[in-house]
Amino acid sequence: MKALAYFFSLFTMFLPHSAYASQSSASEHAGHDWQYNFFDSATEIMEKTTFFHEYILLPVIIGITIFVFLLMVWLVLRYREKDNPVPSKTTHNTPLEVAWTIIPFVILLFILNFSIDVLVFQDKEPPADVTVKAIGYQWYWGYEYPQNEVPEYTATMLCPQTPDGVDGFDEKCVNDLRARDIPHKLATDYSMVVPVNKNVRVLITSMDVIHAWTIPAFGVKRDAVPGRMNSIWFNARKEGVFYGQCSELCGTAHAFMPIMVKVVSEDIYAAWLKLMQDGEIDAAEEIVTAYLDSRNNRFYSEESAKDQKLTDISHIKDNVKSMKLSSNSKLPHKTADMGAL
Numbered sequence: 080m081k082a083l084a085y086f087f088s089l090f091t092m093f094l095p096h097s098a099y100a101s102q103s104s105a106s107e108h109a110g111h112d113w114q115y116n117f118f119d120s121a122t123e124i125m126e127k128t129t130f131f132h133e134y135i136l137l138p139v140i141i142g143i144t145i146f147v148f149l150l151m152v153w154l155v156l157r158y159r160e161k162d163n164p165v166p167s168k169t170t171h172n173t174p175l176e177v178a179w180t181i182i183p184f185v186i187l188l189f190i191l192n193f194s195i196d197v198l199v200f201q202d203k204e205p206p207a208d209v210t211v212k213a214i215g216y217q218w219y220w221g222y223e224y225p226q227n228e229v230p231e232y233t234a235t236m237l238c239p240q241t242p243d244g245v246d247g248f249d250e251k252c253v254n255d256l257r258a259r260d261i262p263h264k265l266a267t268d269y270s271m272v273v274p275v276n277k278n279v280r281v282l283i284t285s286m287d288v289i290h291a292w293t294i295p296a297f298g299v300k301r302d303a304v305p306g307r308m309n310s311i312w313f314n315a316r317k318e319g320v321f322y323g324q325c326s327e328l329c330g331t332a333h334a335f336m337p338i339m340v341k342v343v344s345e346d347i348y349a350a351w352l353k354l355m356q357d358g359e360i361d362a363a364e365e366i367v368t369a370y371l372d373s374r375n376n377r378f379y380s381e382e383s384a385k386d387q388k389l390t391d392i393s394h395i396k397d398n399v400k401s402m403k404l405s406s407n408s409k410l411p412h413k414t415a416d417m418g419a420l
Contacts, residue, residue, distance in 0.1 A: 117129050124201055128197055139189075209279045211282070212224075212283075216233075217288060218330065218331075222234060227355075229355045234271065248264075261320075270320075270339040271341070272341045277345075278314050281313075283303045284303055299312075315340075341371060
């Protein structure tokens with residue numbers, strides 16, 4: 080069965096991403112078994128990156144591979160000893176040498192034409208609607224919203240590590256998250272929250288060693304360097320929970336430094352921002368979690384979402400401080416014991 084799956088994976092590598100996109104789920108932006116291509120795009124940056132990879136690079140790579148393979152087969156058959164008892168002693172062929180110099184140059188110019196467009200779009204930051212400062216620590220992330228007077232808070236891996244747990248993590252925590260289709264190695268106690276369809280600028284730095292902040296579905300990645308402020312931008316086009324991990328080797332617990340970004344509506348973001356400014360971080364996280372859970376559990380189409388959206392937001396905003404989420408819908412605010420690492 081594994082051999083069949085492997086053969087299928089090799090075959091589908093030559094298909095556009097849309098032809099084999101995975102089914103949507105709560106953890107669709109966290110990767111899945113046998114995944115060998117990019118995440119579904121959530122930003123225009125990622126859309127351009129995906130198009131460049133699948134419709135420019137892959138055809139060029141596949142074309143060159145097939146050409147070289149057929150050329151080698153032809154050479155083996157055409158110039159084998161049986162048909163050429165006296166081997167050719169030709170050492171130079173000027174037209175051929177000119178061709179194999181110019182043709183690769185033209186191919187690279189073709190690729191360059193598209194890659195420059197993607198690179199310029201990634202690095203040319205538009206005016207920011209929201210600015211977030213992401214700070215790397217060993218081994219968790221801190222977030223701050225300097226323009227909105229939200230002080231720094233930290234986001235640590237949700238499930239604590241324990242020697243006798245599931246894959247080294249607390250069993251109850253892991254099972255609770257799996258029941259909600261949430262990847263336990265990527266979930267954090269608190270998250271970075273941004274509004275949908277807004278330009279978000281992320282200022283990235285570190286307080287100890289070099290880290291890297293990345294969200295694959297956004298198509299963004301930047302090193303967090305001590306003493307230096309780097310920046311990236313994105314505009315998330317759909318709501319949901321998006322995951323990433325520190326992508327720079329940073330020490331013992333490098334593998335346990337997840338990133339979780341929640342993209343919500345402007346109304347929910349405004350409510351979250353107000354609670355964060357008031358120092359009610361738990362209530363702020365609950366309002367975002369409840370909103371996204373309500374969309375996943377009750378909205379079955381865009382039409383029904385439009386009909387119910389304002390009612391749900393109003394209900395959540397009016398009751399957030401007294402709202403008690405059930406154990407099946409609330410993420411336990413439990414941080415990992417990083418001191419044991």
